[in-house]
Amino acid sequence: MATRAKRYWLMKCEPEAYSIDDLERDGVTTWEGVRNFQARNTMRDDMKVGDGVLFYASNAEPSGVAGVAEIAREAYPDPYAFQKEHKYFDPKSDPDDPTWYMVDVRFVEKFPEIVPLAALKEAKGLADMVVVQKGSRLSVQPVTRKEFDIVLKLGRQKGA
DNA sequence: GCCAACGTTGGC
């Protein structure tokens, strides 16, 4: 099997919709409902099983990285886009040529405390991280290995 | 709840 270096991502979710605790309970979850082309492209074209994911809680108190997950299944068509009554329904998505894709995500670790966005902004080495850029609204974004490791360290040291 | 920043839509 052809292999490639493990890549790293950040995925946002509002805790009210789905939290790291929900993920810990479920073990694996589906990541449906992404309706942004750039985020879709990332999921569909770049995510591979085993890639690392920073689980980011948006619209939270505080917002920040709540833990770690990994890609459990590579992209497949988002079935909710075809369900008329569903809030993720998109009449323009053709089942024979789906517009929207989703991946599955597996729980890896919950940080003792959330790493707030403010801490990410202050941390050394994270100045170029997508999520700290002003006006960054992408719900699925790439993270470098270096950034991933720094955030991991921040998350683990909190409760110590 | 406010509002700035951004993506998408649609008229032309």
Added chain:
DNA sequence: GCCAACGTTGGC
């Protein structure tokens, strides 16, 4: 293909 209007995201 431009760009104004609109809807959404998401920090605060």
